[in-house]
Amino acid sequence: MSAPIIAVDAMGGDFGPHCIVQASLACLAAIPSLHLVLVGQSPVIEELITRHPGVDRSRLQIEHASEIIGMAERPAQALRGKPDSSMRVALELVRSGRAQACVSAGNTGALMALSRYVLKTLPGIDRPAMVTAIPTARGPCYLLDLGANVDCSAEHLYQFALMGVVAAEASGVTNPRVALLNVGTEEIKGNQQVKLAASLLQQAIGLNYIGFVEGDGLYRGEADVVVCDGFVGNILLKSSEGLAAMIAARIEAVFSQSLLSRLVGALALPLLRRLKNELGPVQHNGASFLGLQGIVVKSHGSASPEAFQTAIRRALAEVQENLPQRLHGRLEHLLL
Known part of the structure; x- marks a missing residue:
């Protein structure tokens, strides 16, 4: 299996990129096989990374996204009005195959709506579940x-x-x-x-x-x-x-x-x-969206850097378990 790549919505959550960049860099240091794509406003992310010397940039990419979805924003507005949000761009990376999973601490309703729109549900599943x-x-x-x-x-x-x-x-x-x-x-x-x-x-x-x-x-x-x-x-x-x-x-x-x-x-x-x-x-931070044609893990919005690391590790485990494909194979039998 090739090295796992996880797209991280760096702008979501109550504490935003200050928390998420710190957590992401700690995960990179702890897991040598892990590759991350931090998605969000690149000047903000780059400035935060410079505060942590010795980062292995060969396993870290930054994908610019100009817009941020607020924690209180309506899902419909996030879906229709912010095509360049960090959350949506992270999900698009999963759909395109550039990443194997997405992790976000952002607006739950918006993440659900965007995940269903971008990644679609597995055959036989009407709605994903956390x-x-x-x-x-x-x-x-x-x-x-x-x-x-x-x-x-x-x-x-x-x-x-x-x-x-x-x-x-x-x-x-x-x-x-x-x-x-x-x-x-x-x-x-x-x-x-x-x-x-x-x-x-x-x-x-x-x-x-x-x-x-x-x-x-x-x-x-x-x-x-x-x-x-x-x-x-x-x-x-x-x-x-x-x-x-x-x-x-x-x-x-x-x-x-x-x-x-x-x-x-x-x-x-x-x-x-x-x-x-x-x-x-x-x-125990990190709830998975089961039933999608891709891996999405929702972190608690108020997660600390340590808790957000747990969400990233949850996504990594699901990549290693090949969970969507496993679901698809078992559901074909169970839904008959």
């Missing part, structure tokens, strides 16, 4: 959709389940357990959309569908793939991130209350650091 692996008591669980599709039909949820299975299999999960996120585990629970999706999944041949799972069951590791619409998935993900941050802050406050608690905290520090590394959002 997916990420979240930590549970029994290992990672693939949760989708995370916000790309607020309103979904039962058929969309069925397609999301199939794509989630392929993503889990690509990461080494054998016969992934698939569940629908619901307000209860009983068959009578849930809205009509979820009940219809359950009927479709029950009839699917070769799919290990185990039924409904509640939010607490998700974190107990009762399923390997959990499916919901983007409205529910985004709220679940953001609530989980907020809860994790609150617990971390409370632990820190408790250990700083007195001399004794500070001493205990010092003893517990190695374990707390290990827990933070395993469960912290930095280690």
